Amino acid sequence: MKKVIALGIFQIVVLLGWAGQNEWIRQTAPTFRIPLRPRDPFDLVRGRYFILNPEEQEITTTGSSLLDDKGVARFLDLADPKGQPSSYSGSALVGFCPAGPIFRVCALRPLGSALSPQDPVKYWCRGVLSVYRENEHYRVSTDLRLDKFFLPNQIQLPGRENAAGWELEVSYRPGQFLLPRRLWFKDQPVPVE
């Protein structure tokens, strides 16, 4: 019986410890909001969930994004100082700057690179990037590991998923992937719990 008690303690402590670590992040980590273009499917196994689809998963430096050609070129130089790369694929740091109530991608930086004291970027998180030149500008695909957001079956969403105004509040851990925290719709939090 002692062995089984030890087994139970191990399993419960590990799982609750994992939950406790995430609860600590939820309670203490700074948060900010990013815009979404979500989809709301239903999966028989996983249940109901949002496919988050952050708005800046695909960025073209010609558009209204805060990330411009100079910023991307600076990143490519830092990523490969000896060559003259016009593309990049792999993990990197993605910088977010405030744009009103939400934050948008405004800079890129290679992992492990030194931070400038005058850096205007407030939050640097990890992402998987694919950068390539398209005509005269750059196209950047950012995978922030923000895939799905679990929804209880009974929840009534305040708006259709294809409506404008959906945002995701994320918990920030320096240099790590963002953690989804809360859904927002038109500046109002969506009560999921």
Added chain:
Amino acid sequence: MKSRDSRVLERHFQIWREKGLLTPEAEGAFRTASEEAAVPKRAPVALVALGVLGGGLLLTGLILIIAENWQAIPRGVRLAGWALIQAGFLAAAAYLGPDSRNRSFLSEIFAFLSCGWMLGGIALVSQIYQLNSRPVNGIWLWLALVLPAAWLLPRRAVPTSVFFILLTGFVMEAADTSSLLHAESAENPWLWLGLPMLAGALVSFLPRPALFLRGVVGAWFFGMATASLLFFGVTHHFIRMQLGGAWVLAIAGFLAGLLIPQRTLPPAWDALTSRIVVAVPVIPWLLVGSNYSPEDPIDLVAVGLAWAVQFAVAILIIRAGARAEAPVWVNLGYLAILAGILTRYFDFFGEYLRGGVALVVTGIVLLGLLFAVEKARRGTLSRGIASA
């Protein structure tokens, strides 16, 4: 129906009687004393099946209760509830010990439930905190949390669960495009045959492996190998043979079957039979490679070889089953022979089976075939080693 032990005992009693070593009184006393050992210790299949069904429904129901009342139950209460239920399952599995013959299967069911509820806990934390990660990472975490039970909770349900977790993890790694072990294609037999052997071999190293898993792996391997050879013999190709990174898993599985068959494959298959059964079915696929060409003589040989190998493997299994007095392998072997003959018949003559006469002939052939195979099967079962 006499058990295998009873048949062995009968043979020995006969020899001792003939040599005058056994008196009728002594034989009667031996038989009476052996009656208790002759009682099967395993629960009937129906009882186990109902137990698994009941356990599965219980797990599903608990998960649904939480899902349906998600917003009404605070985070902490959900987690505490999970912990209490897990503790309850473990306590029941330990308390309803294997000593009591009537309750041992209940103990196994609760051990099975505790393993399954562990996955429920991982899913619960992931959903509460909206954690996005590779789904297979959750499977490996599940394995890490269940594995200690193999040493601390002596129930067959635990290695069975570990087998299932390993198999699931391997399949998901092969399916995950971001994994180093990603399989470019599953339209080939390598993974279907290799992964169960790999999982079975790994589980065999646990302190109390569930020996019936070797029979499960063997039955799966024999069935899949037969089906693959029949399919290959008819269509003359597999669509895509490229394994990508998953070749590591497939090769590891085949090596386990070849190097440690006594841990991986059924005890009824002796080591030589096991190695031949593992190695021989892959030869036709190796000869063909990734593309079949009707002009290539090696590919033609491979197709013919597939037909021959399928029969040879079936005969090997029948022989092994007869030697070990394991009727299930004899039956499966004859079933494979029947399937092979029927496949060849329809493969060769299928185009000509038009009209009533052709159907009558086919029916007569089929009935004759069934009669012959059944006669041979009964003969094998009754004669045992002599028939093999």
